[in-house]
Every structure is written in C-alpha cells, then in structure tokens.
Amino acid sequence: MAGLNKYTPIPTEIKLHKKSKVLEISFNDGKTFQLPCEFLRVYSPSAEVRGHGPGDEILQTGKQEVSITHIEPIGHYAIQLNFSDGHNTGLYSWDLLYNYGLNQDAMWQRYLQRLKEAGINHETT
Template sequence: MAAPAPTAIRLHRQRRVLELTWADGRRHEFSCEYLRVFSPSAELRGHGLPEPMLVGGKRDVGIARIEPVGRYAVRLVFDDGHDSGLYSWDVFDELARDEARNWTRYLERLAEVDMSRDRDVVKLAALVGQYKPPQKPGG
C-alpha cells in the first residue's frame, strides 16, 4: 500500500528544514542536508549499490525550490544544483522511519574515509597512501 500524501509541506529556509504534516496528525522535520545526502536519485543510488554514494560537505545545503510531480511526489531542487531525485510519499515515509539508523551510518561512513559534513574531499594524505604506480610491461 502506498504511503498517503502529506497534507502540508513547509520549507523553513533559515533553519534548512522541510516539514511534512499528514492527515493523521503525524509531522516530521527533515534537515535539508539529510534529504540531500539520501536523495533517491540514480546519481546517488546507482543500480544495485548496497548503500547510496557517499556525499560530504552538505551541512549548509538548502532547498531552492519544491516542484510537484503529479500527485505522488515532489522534486527538491537544492541550492548546490542537485535536482534529479523524485521524493515520493513512500520515500519520505522510509526516510522518516529510518532516519536515526541512516544518519548514524552516514556519519560512520564519513569518518571511515576522513570526509566531513563541511567538506566533501578525502584528505590528500589518505589518497597518497593508497596510490600505487602502474607496473611497466616486462618489469
């Protein structure tokens, strides 16, 4: 069964929060950062990836626009240019339900590769340590 449509969607720009309210009284606030790094886009979800692509440096991302897509979803246009994810009511339901687990795992993954919510690059030292020059043929 598909999740019901929210009765209200409010963007709180200064707090960088998207608030959804449903007819049954449920209300959930999503940070723009959380929605951005867990975008349902193919760009982040890929095909068959066990986890979405890791994106850092999005602490201060905001939502520039919310565009309705039929009666089943919205497209969130982020101020960093990302706009390819369709957030269906089922996606919002899943993101709300799994937020604590998702966020904890996201922070763990950032730490594993020395990325940050404030910067999205891996430290150069980590990359240099992993570099292996190509082998010349016959040598």
C-alpha cells in the same frame, strides 16, 4: 502510480523553513517529520547518489550548508527538490519521505559512520 499504494500516508502540508534549512512534512495519519535539507540531499533517491544497484552508492560530502531552493510537485505522488548546489534529479515519493521520517535517526547515524569510515570529519567538510 509509482511510489503510492492505498496504505501510503499522504502529506497534508509541506513547509520549507529556509533559515533552519528544514523541510517539515505533515501526513494525514497525524505524523509530522522535520527533515534537514542536508539529510534529504545526502539521501537523494537519484541515480547519481544511489548508483545503479546495491554497493554503487556515492558518498555525498560537504553538504552541511545546502538548502532547498524550489519544490516541484510531481503528480499526486511525489515532489522534486531543487537544491542550492544544483542537484535536482531525485523524485521524493510520499512513501519515501514517510520512511525517511520514520528512519531518520538510524539513517543519519549510518551516514555519519560512512563518513568516518572514509576518513571524513563531518564538522570540517
């Protein structure tokens, strides 16, 4: 099974908070992460966001208001998120979501830095 090994924590609950646009995921090791829809959208694991190799990443902009409209389970190892902007091609495996939770702050700062380097103000896009 892709994205799953015997050490991968498994979600015990996945809750979408529509008003705050946050996906809350609780894992069987006791950790709970709150991942904003914008964060999940700009870090989509899809080829159209990640590209086809290192350095191919496509900087996502203007996603502050994006929300998740539907969550589709994929086997016992992932979910597919449908976003309000029509994006729905990324598969979010349990280990990917867990790693996103652990590294969210650093990843978000890196995203804001990439926007800045591209001359884009996050608040006004």
